Amino acid sequence: MSQETRQDAAAGDNEGTREDVREGFEAVYGRTPDGVWAAPGRVNLIGEHTDYNDGFVMPLALPHTVHLAAARRDDGIVRLHSGDVPGAAYQVPLDALTPGRDGGWAAYPSGVAWALREASAPVGGADIHLASTVPTGAGLSSSAALEVATGAALSELYDLDLSRESLARLCQQAENDFVGMPCGIMDQMASACCTAGHVLHLDTRDLAQRQVPFDLAAEGLRMLVVDTRVKHTLADGAYAGRRRACEAGAAALGVPALRDVSHEELDAALARLDERLDDPEVRGCVRHVVTENRRVEETIALLDAGRTREVGPVLSAGHASLRDDFRVSCQELDLVVDTALAAGALGARMTGGGFGGSALVLVEEADTEKVGAAVTSAFASAGHLVPHLFEAVPSAGARRL
Numbered sequence: 262m263s264q265e266t267r268q269d270a271a272a273g274d275n276e277g278t279r280e281d282v283r284e285g286f287e288a289v290y291g292r293t294p295d296g297v298w299a300a301p302g303r304v305n306l307i308g309e310h311t312d313y314n315d316g317f318v319m320p321l322a323l324p325h326t327v328h329l330a331a332a333r334r335d336d337g338i339v340r341l342h343s344g345d346v347p348g349a350a351y352q353v354p355l356d357a358l359t360p361g362r363d364g365g366w367a368a369y370p371s372g373v374a375w376a377l378r379e380a381s382a383p384v385g386g387a388d389i390h391l392a393s394t395v396p397t398g399a400g401l402s403s404s405a406a407l408e409v410a411t412g413a414a415l416s417e418l419y420d421l422d423l424s425r426e427s428l429a430r431l432c433q434q435a436e437n438d439f440v441g442m443p444c445g446i447m448d449q450m451a452s453a454c455c456t457a458g459h460v461l462h463l464d465t466r467d468l469a470q471r472q473v474p475f476d477l478a479a480e481g482l483r484m485l486v487v488d489t490r491v492k493h494t495l496a497d498g499a500y501a502g503r504r505r506a507c508e509a510g511a512a513a514l515g516v517p518a519l520r521d522v523s524h525e526e527l528d529a530a531l532a533r534l535d536e537r538l539d540d541p542e543v544r545g546c547v548r549h550v551v552t553e554n555r556r557v558e559e560t561i562a563l564l565d566a567g568r569t570r571e572v573g574p575v576l577s578a579g580h581a582s583l584r585d586d587f588r589v590s591c592q593e594l595d596l597v598v599d600t601a602l603a604a605g606a607l608g609a610r611m612t613g614g615g616f617g618g619s620a621l622v623l624v625e626e627a628d629t630e631k632v633g634a635a636v637t638s639a640f641a642s643a644g645h646l647v648p649h650l651f652e653a654v655p656s657a658g659a660r661r662l
Contacts, residue, residue, distance in 0.1 A: 286330035300410035302395035312445025322455035334386030372439030400613020405448035573608025580610030589615025
């Protein structure tokens with residue numbers, strides 16, 4: 262199946278989901294929605310934990326999406342209903358939205374409405390019904406997809422004319438300040454800005470972006486996503502801890518962010534860091550971020566030169582850095598990577614925040630089934646949950662359907 266055929270199949274699935282979510286809205290609220298919007302999850306090819314260090318990332322959007330039907334209200338009330346979560350619609354007055362007030366999935370769309378109000382946008386309320394095919398807890402940015410779909414809907418409902426970048430920043434603010442997760446900008450930018458058939462090369466400092474063609478099928482390659490179906494409970498606190506370590510490293514080195522430490526000066530920077538801070542955790546985080554930014558540069562150069570297969574070892578080196586320097590891997594992710602490489606994969610690495618979630622595996626098309634079967638067998642032998650494997654097909658960002 263060609264990449265275009267796989268994208269067409271995904272578009273067909275979206276068409277069916279659009280009608281399902283429209284009908285779901287009518288069943289919940291007894292009226293017709295003003296429109297239906299979609300925003301995708303993402304995987305990150307390379308550039309992990311660099312976005313909150315003003316670094317470089319290369320995500321691609323997945324066909325897996327949050328679909329959202331919405332209609333305006335003029336009474337300052339937001340009603341939220343998910344077809345994936347049992348129960349009645351969640352209802353909250355806009356004036357009552359405060360950070361930390363809401364828990365669970367409703368905090369993400371509520372946070373977007375709050376962020377828009379904080380920006381003095383004339384949002385007067387909405388009825389929202391949604392359904393999602395983005396796996397939750399898999400490190401594929403289901404929360405960002407929900408935020409961006411909500412933001413895109415509210416922007417159109419209230420004629421806000423938000424740019425993609427402004428939409429992403431507001432959604433990041435919602436997650437940072439309302440939900441309380443100190444994430445960077447990558448997930449929201451990927452969901453808002455990616456285009457079909459491309460990977461997004463993003464500078465997270467100034468949001469400069471380039472859509473890089475990424476047609477693996479044309480080169481006889483595949484990119485598998487392996488959802489380990491595990492999420493270790495230390496992830497959120499550990500994520501915040503890694504961010505603090507990066508900020509401590511930048512402060513000790515006297516730079517605005519670790520993005521400002523070049524690869525060429527890494528050894529000297531680490532020596533200065535040892536003198537000033539002597540903290541192994543901070544040292545490892547600094548080393549990872551600086552070398553990961555270099556790996557993004559290497560990947561861009563390889564893709565531009567048509568040497569896609571050589572990206573494989575770069576991915577594997579990224580995993581080793583995330584495992585050993587940044588220390589955000591886990592035994593399930595390591596098992597995916599080690600097994601896939603032993604079975605003939607060109608490269609593999611964890612993707613996302615870590616401590617569970619998913620891994621990426623770059624394979625020759627002819628080796629796809631063999632590598633997938635090896636990973637599944639290894640998980641069974643280790644007594645882990647059965648992993649979920651699917652192909653990463655670069656897809657479109659947020660849109661009205």
